[in-house]
Amino acid sequence: MLDEALDLFLGSRCVGCDLPGRMLCPTCRAALSGTAQVAWPTPVPEGLATPWVVEAYDGAVRALVVGHKDRGQWGHRRVLGDLLARAVHGAAADLDPRVPLLLVPVPSRPGAGRRRGYEATAALTHVAAARVRRHRPAVVAPLLVSRGAADQAGLDAGGRAANMAGSMRCPSPSLARLGRRLRHAHVVVCDDVLTTGSTAREAQRALEAVGLPPVAVAAVAATRRRGPAVPPDR
Known part of the structure; x- marks a missing residue:
């Protein structure tokens, strides 16, 4: 009856x-993966922290990400945040559970958050942190800001890396707001989609520059261009 009412009054579809x-029916939601896995991009950006994801970036997951990021479908944040939380759990499985996790969302390009009315990746990270805190301490720290980069659509791995190089920084006021205890937390970079790894690597570089080296990258999904389980140079 609920689905019929939503279709009648809102015209919504899974x-x-x-x-x-509903925008995601119970059957499709149940089909989403519950298992985090390592997903190295191909080629692997030099020095990239181990990337963990839960889904492939296609089908329903792609529609959820695009709807949340580009179409103002705010309600998708709960499903996507749950998936991101599973990736964070995978990334932190071998870490001391008494040490807090510092979840740092990848920032939007300048102006993007204002246009959509919210920071898409930060919103997912907050949902994920609430789920993770049921099992271990976790804090969201939006430490990074973007200096601006061109749209990456159509760029190959090399082009994306060049486009992202130097595009993020961690301002001193943001860093100063971190408590002394959190300076010793396990830092995890959080994003919605891992493609070539260039965005995550740039976020990692900016955090390393201020003495906060990430232990892992966590994302909802990865494009299907994946390499071996362990990069060849490791």
Whole structure:
């Protein structure tokens, strides 16, 4: 009855199977993965921290990410945040559970957050942190700001790396707000999609520059261009 009412009054349909009703029907939601896995991009950016994801970036997951980021479908943050939390759990599985996790969202390009009315990746990271805190201490720290980079659509791995180089920084006021205890936390870079790894690597570089080296990268999904389970130079 709920699905019929949503279809009647809102015209909404499931992004996975196009069934009238909720934007993600129970069947499609149940089909989402619950297992985090390492997903190295190909080629691997030099020095990239181990990247953990839960899903492939296609089908319903792609529709959820695009809807949340580009179409103002704010409600998708709960499902996507749950998936990101699973990736964070995978990244932190071998870490001391008494040490807090510092979840640092990748920043939007300048003006993007204002145009959509919210910071998309930060929103997912806050949902993920709430889930993670059921099992271990976790704090969201939006430490990074973007100096601006061109749209990456159509760029190959080398082009994306060149485009992102030097595009992020960690301002001193943001760093000063970190408590002394959190300076010793395990830092995890959080994003929605891992493509070539250039964005995550740039976020990692900016954090390393202020003495906060990330232990891992966590993302909802990765494009299907994946390399071996362990990069060849490690």
